[in-house]
Amino acid sequence: MVCVSKNKSYLKSQHLKIIGQKTLRGKVKISGAKNSALVLLAASLLTDEKIILDNVPLLTDIEKMGNILKNLGVKLHNKDHQLIIDSKNISIQELPYELVNGLRASFFCIGALLTRFGEASIPLPGGCNIGERPINEHINGLRALGAEIIIERDVVKAKLVKKKSKLFGANIRLNCPSVGATETLIMAASLAEGRTVIENAAREPEIQDLCQMLNKMGAKIYDSGKEKIIIDGVHKLHGCTHKVIPDRIEAGTFLIAAAATSSSITVSPVIPNHLEAVLNKLEESGSKIIIKGNSISIKGNKIKAVDIKTAPFPGFPTDLQAPFMALMTIAKGRSKITETIFENRMNHVELLNQMGSSITLKNNIAYINGVKRLRGRTLLGLDLRSSAALIIAALTSDSISYVYGLEHLDRGYENFELKLSGLGIKIKRQNTNNVNIIDEQNTILNKKDISEIKAA
Numbered sequence: 533m534v535c536v537s538k539n540k541s542y543l544k545s546q547h548l549k550i551i552g553q554k555t556l557r558g559k560v561k562i563s564g565a566k567n568s569a570l571v572l573l574a575a576s577l578l579t580d581e582k583i584i585l586d587n588v589p590l591l592t593d594i595e596k597m598g599n600i601l602k603n604l605g606v607k608l609h610n611k612d613h614q615l616i617i618d619s620k621n622i623s624i625q626e627l628p629y630e631l632v633n634g635l636r637a638s639f640f641c642i643g644a645l646l647t648r649f650g651e652a653s654i655p656l657p658g659g660c661n662i663g664e665r666p667i668n669e670h671i672n673g674l675r676a677l678g679a680e681i682i683i684e685r686d687v688v689k690a691k692l693v694k695k696k697s698k699l700f701g702a703n704i705r706l707n708c709p710s711v712g713a714t715e716t717l718i719m720a721a722s723l724a725e726g727r728t729v730i731e732n733a734a735r736e737p738e739i740q741d742l743c744q745m746l747n748k749m750g751a752k753i754y755d756s757g758k759e760k761i762i763i764d765g766v767h768k769l770h771g772c773t774h775k776v777i778p779d780r781i782e783a784g785t786f787l788i789a790a791a792a793t794s795s796s797i798t799v800s801p802v803i804p805n806h807l808e809a810v811l812n813k814l815e816e817s818g819s820k821i822i823i824k825g826n827s828i829s830i831k832g833n834k835i836k837a838v839d840i841k842t843a844p845f846p847g848f849p850t851d852l853q854a855p856f857m858a859l860m861t862i863a864k865g866r867s868k869i870t871e872t873i874f875e876n877r878m879n880h881v882e883l884l885n886q887m888g889s890s891i892t893l894k895n896n897i898a899y900i901n902g903v904k905r906l907r908g909r910t911l912l913g914l915d916l917r918s919s920a921a922l923i924i925a926a927l928t929s930d931s932i933s934y935v936y937g938l939e940h941l942d943r944g945y946e947n948f949e950l951k952l953s954g955l956g957i958k959i960k961r962q963n964t965n966n967v968n969i970i971d972e973q974n975t976i977l978n979k980k981d982i983s984e985i986k987a988a
């Protein structure tokens with residue numbers, strides 16, 4: 533199943549017009565982390581007291597998650613980047629498929645609902661176009677904690693084993709350091725009876741942010757960010773106020789855009805050690821990096837080809853593989869990009885090649901011969917990070933590009949084009965119906981052509 537927006541008209545109704553060959557300059561404000569805010573929203577189900585989340589990014593994924601919580605009876609009040617969440621009166625019911633479809637993070641609610649209410653029914657999140665996205669690690673871990681789980685007509689139904697009123701602590705070893713499974717099990721274990729140890733746990737900063745908020749709520753979680761996390765279940769969790777950490781993937785995307793356009797910019801706020809692997813690769817490829825407190829400045833330079841291999845944190849993040857590939861397409865020399873986390877996260881290769889890149893793909897490894905420059909094109913992004921990669925490639929090209937598929941981009945980047953224009957880029961969000969799209973052969977593309985544009 534490809535998680536492409538149901539709302540086709542949105543797909544055709546908006547695009548970005550980007551004039552290439554401009555450099556970026558100045559400072560860009562980084563929003564709160566999407567992948568932290570999403571799990572913190574799920575965690576708010578663990579208490580009947582108020583949770584106040586600050587620095588929440590304005591993204592369609594966050595909106596979708598908010599609708600899921602509201603469907604459960606949660607009261608949500610949002611004021612600018614602050615969310616006030618009241619989960620006092622929740623009615624446990626099966627979440628409707630159309631609400632959860634395409635939002636992987638919806639599944640993270642299962643641990644919180646199960647441990648607080650003793651039952652939960654969540655439709656299978658399904659795969660999307662970066663991979664099959666299984667949930668076996670979530671299911672196995674919840675069963676180890678004492679849940680009875682069946683999957684009926686694509687709905688995961690979980691409940692406590694008969695007679696038990698709570699989950700009970702267990703020793704769990706994950707086969708792979710799944711971010712989502714680690715988060716699901718931490719939330720489930722936080723109200724379980726006794727101690728849970730999760731081995732081979734994911735160590736991403738978003739998990740550390742979750743544990744910080746849960747401990748503020750009265751949880752007893754030790755060693756988040758390490759491979760072995762210990763959770764001593766408590767009887768009840770109370771409300772708190774928590775500020776979402778800055779989005780390391782957004783920050784990395786802007787740094788890569790600066791490197792690709794030989795620009796000098798500053799990104800802030802950011803937590804530098806959340807981006808160590810990316811900063812090392814940017815320096816290796818020729819950029820100069822200066823870290824000052826919670827800001828990182830970059831001075832782009834001639835781009836040297838470097839190899840990257842994605843890995844769980846603290847390795848090179850899979851979410852920056854596509855943007856970094858856009859950088860390597862115009863680097864001097866040959867580079868190799870190996871994607872080890874998702875089996876289908878190379879949707880951008882073909883489109884980058886149509887912009888004049890020279891990339892060959894074999895078994896999830898991209899071999900890139902750097903070229904001088906790329907050509908502006910009319911492009912259709914089909915997943916969140918590929919769309920960002922196409923925009924970076926368009927910035928470096930020698931002409932105008934039109935990027936479609938903004939419903940993916942808007943999932944994970946707040947006001948992306950406004951932030952880029954704030955850095956001096958000529959970029960505009962336009963409604964397609966009232967402008968004629970001229971492609972590089974100077975022919976006017978109509979809606980039919982657009983719908984047939986090869987998706988990234």
Ligand code: EPZ
Pocket residue numbers: 566567570636637663664665666667668669670671708709710711712713734850851873874875916917944
């Ligand atoms: C989270 O997804 C992020 N999403 C992803 O960000 C990110 O790419 C990913 O972690 C890896 O860092 C959110 O936090 C909402 P995983 P998640 O479970 O939790 C396999 C973005 O662009 N696996 O760590 O779904 C799975 O197939 C998004 O912002 C199992 O085998 O990722 C994959 O190969 C995309 N069984 C690998 O683990 C399971 O039960 C990593 O998946 C779960 C996962």
